[in-house]
Amino acid sequence: MKISEDAFDRAKKIKLVIFDVDGTLTDGGIYIGTSGELFKSFNCHDGFGITAAHKAGLKTAILTGRESACTANRAKELGITAVKQGHMDKRNAYKELKAEFNLRDEEIAYVADDIIDLPVLIQVGFRAAVGNAKIEVKERAHFIAENDGGKGAVREVLEFILKSQGKWEKIIRQYTTVETAENFSLNQ
Secondary structure (H helix, E strand, O other), X not given: OEEOOOHHHHHHOOOEEEEOOOOOOEOOOOEEOOOOOEEOOEOHHHHHHHHHHHHOOOEEEEEOOOOOHHHHHHHHHHOOXXXXXXXXXXXXXXXXXXXXXXXXXXXXXXXXXXHHHHHHHOOOOEEEEOOOOOHHHHOOOOEEOOOOOOOOHHHHHHXXXXXXXXXXXXXXXXXXOHHHHOOOOOOO
């Protein structure tokens, strides 16, 4: 794991976390069924992290170059309502998300893995890379996860942001206090 000197201060300002999909929320593998349908493997730890982030007040979005019903279904399941698919050049979609949430660059994090992500990555306030990201992404990241894409890297990033903001302990308390645990549920 690599953490830049200013990562903690940058993470404190984050209100929106944007995720790439292929290679970030997934391991990058695309499985094609006999009828041509696409399948992708998403990680439950990442899903819990996203749901916990929502409970803690963070907003999330997806920004991906590929169109996929799997991605739309997973986003819906996790409560990610801002989903931008089919954007090989992600700059305009990023501008739309920034306007939709009425945020400044320094209030936005992006979790990425590949060169296609660089135009957005260099604009945001908190740049995160999955463990197996391309070197060009890692060189520009404030935080590099130990885990690879689709293997819990997104969860690592979200935990770092939530810990930086003093919100992670509240999430843990909801699982270790009998009174609140009964009324608290997180979808994974």
